[in-house]
Amino acid sequence: MISRPYDEIKHLLESYLKKEFSIKSDLIWSKPPSAGLGDISFPLFNIAKELKIRPNELGDKIISEINFPDSIKEVNLQGGFLNLAFNKSVFVTKVLQTILEQTKYGQNSSMNSERIIVEHTSSNPTGPLHIGNFRGSVLGDVLGRLFSFLGAAVNVRYYVNDLGRQIAPLVIGYFLLKEMEFEIIEKGDLLLGKVYASMFTFLEIQQLKQKLAILGWKSKDSVSLYSLDGTDLKTIQDFLNVLPRENKEKDNTYQWYTKLARVQKSLIERIPEVYEKLNKLTTSRIENLENLTNQYVKSYQEGKDKLIVERFREVTKMALDGHVETLNLFKIYHDDFDWESDVAWSGEVQIMLDELEDKKYLRHDGQARLLRNDTIAEELGYKAKYLVSYEIPDSIIINSEGITLYPCRDIVYHLHKLEKFNASLCYNVIAKMQQLPQLAVRLALYGLGSADTADRIHHFDYEYVSLIGRKMAGREFDYVTPDELFVLAQEEIKTIIEERNYSEEEQQKIAQKIAASSIKYHILKMDPQKAVAFDIKKAVDPNENSGAFLQYSYARALSILSKSSKQDIDVQKILELSKDEKLILEKQAEWELVKLMEELPSILIKAAKSLRPDSVANFTYSLAAAFHKFYDACPVLKAENPELIKSRILIVVSTIKCLESLFEVMGIESLEKM
RNA sequence: GGUCCCGUAGCUCAGCUGGAUAGAGCGUUUGCCUCCUAAGCAAAUGGUCGUGCGUUCGAAUCGCAUCGGGAUCGCCA
Numbered sequence: 235m236i237s238r239p240y241d242e243i244k245h246l247l248e249s250y251l252k253k254e255f256s257i258k259s260d261l262i263w264s265k266p267p268s269a270g271l272g273d274i275s276f277p278l279f280n281i282a283k284e285l286k287i288r289p290n291e292l293g294d295k296i297i298s299e300i301n302f303p304d305s306i307k308e309v310n311l312q313g314g315f316l317n318l319a320f321n322k323s324v325f326v327t328k329v330l331q332t333i334l335e336q337t338k339y340g341q342n343s344s345m346n347s348e349r350i351i352v353e354h355t356s357s358n359p360t361g362p363l364h365i366g367n368f369r370g371s372v373l374g375d376v377l378g379r380l381f382s383f384l385g386a387a388v389n390v391r392y393y394v395n396d397l398g399r400q401i402a403p404l405v406i407g408y409f410l411l412k413e414m415e416f417e418i419i420e421k422g423d424l425l426l427g428k429v430y431a432s433m434f435t436f437l438e439i440q441q442l443k444q445k446l447a448i449l450g451w452k453s454k455d456s457v458s459l460y461s462l463d464g465t466d467l468k469t470i471q472d473f474l475n476v477l478p479r480e481n482k483e484k485d486n487t488y489q490w491y492t493k494l495a496r497v498q499k500s501l502i503e504r505i506p507e508v509y510e511k512l513n514k515l516t517t518s519r520i521e522n523l524e525n526l527t528n529q530y531v532k533s534y535q536e537g538k539d540k541l542i543v544e545r546f547r548e549v550t551k552m553a554l555d556g557h558v559e560t561l562n563l564f565k566i567y568h569d570d571f572d573w574e575s576d577v578a579w580s581g582e583v584q585i586m587l588d589e590l591e592d593k594k595y596l597r598h599d600g601q602a603r604l605l606r607n608d609t610i611a612e613e614l615g616y617k618a619k620y621l622v623s624y625e626i627p628d629s630i631i632i633n634s635e636g637i638t639l640y641p642c643r644d645i646v647y648h649l650h651k652l653e654k655f656n657a658s659l660c661y662n663v664i665a666k667m668q669q670l671p672q673l674a675v676r677l678a679l680y681g682l683g684s685a686d687t688a689d690r691i692h693h694f695d696y697e698y699v700s701l702i703g704r705k706m707a708g709r710e711f712d713y714v715t716p717d718e719l720f721v722l723a724q725e726e727i728k729t730i731i732e733e734r735n736y737s738e739e740e741q742q743k744i745a746q747k748i749a750a751s752s753i754k755y756h757i758l759k760m761d762p763q764k765a766v767a768f769d770i771k772k773a774v775d776p777n778e779n780s781g782a783f784l785q786y787s788y789a790r791a792l793s794i795l796s797k798s799s800k801q802d803i804d805v806q807k808i809l810e811l812s813k814d815e816k817l818i819l820e821k822q823a824e825w826e827l828v829k830l831m832e833e834l835p836s837i838l839i840k841a842a843k844s845l846r847p848d849s850v851a852n853f854t855y856s857l858a859a860a861f862h863k864f865y866d867a868c869p870v871l872k873a874e875n876p877e878l879i880k881s882r883i884l885i886v887v888s889t890i891k892c893l894e895s896l897f898e899v900m901g902i903e904s905l906e907k908m
Numbered sequence: 909g910g911u912c913c914c915g916u917a918g919c920u921c922a923g924c925u926g927g928a929u930a931g932a933g934c935g936u937u938u939g940c941c942u943c944c945u946a947a948g949c950a951a952a953u954g955g956u957c958g959u960g961c962g963u964u965c966g967a968a969u970c971g972c973a974u975c976g977g978g979a980u981c982g983c984c985a
Contacts, residue, residue, distance in 0.1 A: 264927055264928090266928075267927090267928050267929060267930095268928090271928080275927085277926095277927050277928085277965095277966085279927085279966075282965090283965075289965085312928085313928070314966095358985065398984070398985055399984060399985085597982095599982070602982065602983060603982095604982055604983095624910065624911060626911085627910085627911085627982085628982065629982070630982035631983095633982085633983035639985085640984080640985055641985095665979095666912075666980085667985095668980095669912065669913095670911085670912095670980065695912090695913090697913070697978080697979080698978085698979075700978095727947085730947060731947095734945080748947085759921080759922085760921070760922095761914090761921085764921085765913080765914070765977090766920095769919095769920075772934080775934095778920090778933070778934060779933095779947095782947050785947090789945075790944080790945065791944095793945060794944045795944095797944055798944085844925090848922095849922095852921095852923090852932095855932080856932085862948055863948095865949080866949040866950080867949080867950095869943070869944065870944060871944050872944070907945075908947075
């Protein structure tokens with residue numbers, strides 16, 4: 235439990251009011267709008283109302299009857315607000331001593347009893363991470379770091395989605411290239427992204443052509459099944475144009491066709507080497523990509539064909555390695571990786587389905603099976619517990635061909651997820667899009683008699699990220715990756731460092747650390763609930779972006795200390811004597827900075843409680859800004875007198891400690907100079 | 909149509925378990941390096957907090973309605 239000057243004064247007033255009037259209303263405190271009104275303020279309206287007296291009357295009574303401690307310098311009453319001004323010297327001395335005596339300021343044990351799993355990223359292994367899923371990585375990382383800083387045992391997991399249908403064409407395509415000894419000159423996951431976009435397009439073109447054939451379109455034998463060549467484009471267009479208007483298929487098919495034509499064109503332009511090579515290989519070597527895809531999926535789901543298993547694992551591992559490499563650039567780490575295929579091969583999916591079936595929680599539609607979400611929620615008290623008053627739609631979990639869909643594995647996975655870490659809580663950091671499937675998983679657990687487990691699993695959702703003016707599309711190889719942002723940011727930063735006198739090596743190191751923090755901060759600072767239109771230029775611009783601003787405040791603070799010895803100022807000695815020292819303050823900038831530092835522990839606790847990792851970033855910004863103002867307004871080493879030098883040195887050291895704690899929580903690296 | 913999320917300055921966003929005069933950055937305009945790193949600081953500019961009604965002594969914050977944007981709603985994940 236942290237005791238704050240604000241709380242102490244509140245307790246004082248509260249106990250007086252309880253003793254004297256036995257009030258029931260809560261005493262609330264707030265900060266006055268301007269510094270002239272004091273530092274802490276108590277609106278007396280609700281209590282005055284309870285006591286049926288005027289607020290100012292109550293205020294007068296409080297002022298005349300309470301003996302305020304020496305931490306309070308001034309008390310006044312204004313328009314129903316009781317305003318108190320702290321004795322700055324007492325306040326500052328206490329705050330700085332608290333900061334200095336702790337190893338890590340703000341660290342505490344408020345979450346000591348929790349064991350928490352944070353699952354994040356869990357991106358499809360069909361290409362590199364893009365800024366959309368990377369947003370989840372950043373949020374998950376900081377959430378985990380925050381819990382951990384507050385004493386929780388944290389376990390960060392990555393769920394590897396290696397079983398989806400979408401992987402099969404990728405595996406097929408990758409091995410076509412591999413057999414041709416295609417030279418890989420880029421990061422593995424990036425190449426896979428290209429292969430995936432290409433193969434998926436081929437597959438879709440094949441499906442489109444089959445659909446058109448059913449409608450009556452006649453293709454030429456000579457052309458590839460997997461591409462739309464000039465003749466195709468013409469005959470398909472003509473064909474669709476003469477289809478009767480009322481034919482409802484026409485619209486959809488036409489849209490599909492134009493989309494594929496556009497995607498094909500764009501891929502030929504942007505990734506010609508991979509696209510054309512694969513097109514040739516696929517055309518010549520694969521008779522029916524769709525059939526082969528289905529075979530691959532089925533075979534891998536069964537897990538018995540050794541060659542297929544090896545191939546899927548190799549490709550998935552390659553993508554995963556790329557993801558890990560990207561995450562490591564930003565100091566984001568996972569403790570464990572859970573493979574969807576392992577869940578599938580455990581045999582538990584069938585057991586789970588049988589149980590749901592027995593309990594009549596599955597709805598049949600042909601071979602397809604749907605989870606009766608609403609029925610479960612109604613019967614097992616979920617709706618009552620979480621105050622759900624609307625009808626929850628059913629979720630399809632087995633398709634009409636009898637193939638189990640991803641939610642099946644997810645249900646089994648979550649059935650045992652907590653056990654993996656003996657966890658008391660689990661946060662799945664997953665895009666908001668998934669909120670229905672995530673709800674379905676929890677409802678399935680209710681249906682399976684594991685309501686207690688379900689109640690401990692939370693969906694930490696975040697909104698998607700788009701690019702300004704367009705959407706990202708993995709299937710079209712159209713996205714922005716953290717990798718490329720990292721490179722762009724480094725370049726921008728280097729143009730600034732070049733003016734300074736650093737070695738090549740130092741420059742590189744500095745640019746990397748700033749690039750990582752800038753991008754991370756840029757993504758972190760935004761409310762997870764807000765959809766983001768990502769602006770590459772802003773994310774990468776060191777002047778616009780504040781990641782550098784934060785690190786700069788730290789570097790400046792450190793620089794003061796490193797210069798102190800030249801002025802015959804012994805920082806170590808000042809620190810040793812700080813316990814008995816009464817500090818003095820002169821400027822508003824000092825006061826604002828110390829007040830912010832005082833808030834740090836409660837900010838962290840609030841951020842964890844309200845699940846707002848972004849608030850840590852925004853608070854750090856305020857603190858850094860306050861330090862920059864202090865830096866400008868208050869010379870430290872050249873302060874007017876030794877007492878002031880001492881006080882300011884302690885402020886600087888305290889700021890450093892604050893920033894170190896905050897950087898640790900955000901996973902941002904500090905720099906001694908920049 | 910059902911459900912969820914968002915709407916605050918020209919732009920990007922803080923502030924939301926109700927508190928007094930709504931804050932930053934970018935942009936535009938102007939100052940500050942003989943002084944601890946100018947990736948900084950100071951100042952000016954800029955807002956009927958989408959709209960309406962309600963609750964309240966008090967609403968950007970809570971409730972209802974409404975408009976606008978986005979996501980999602982059985983066979984991809």
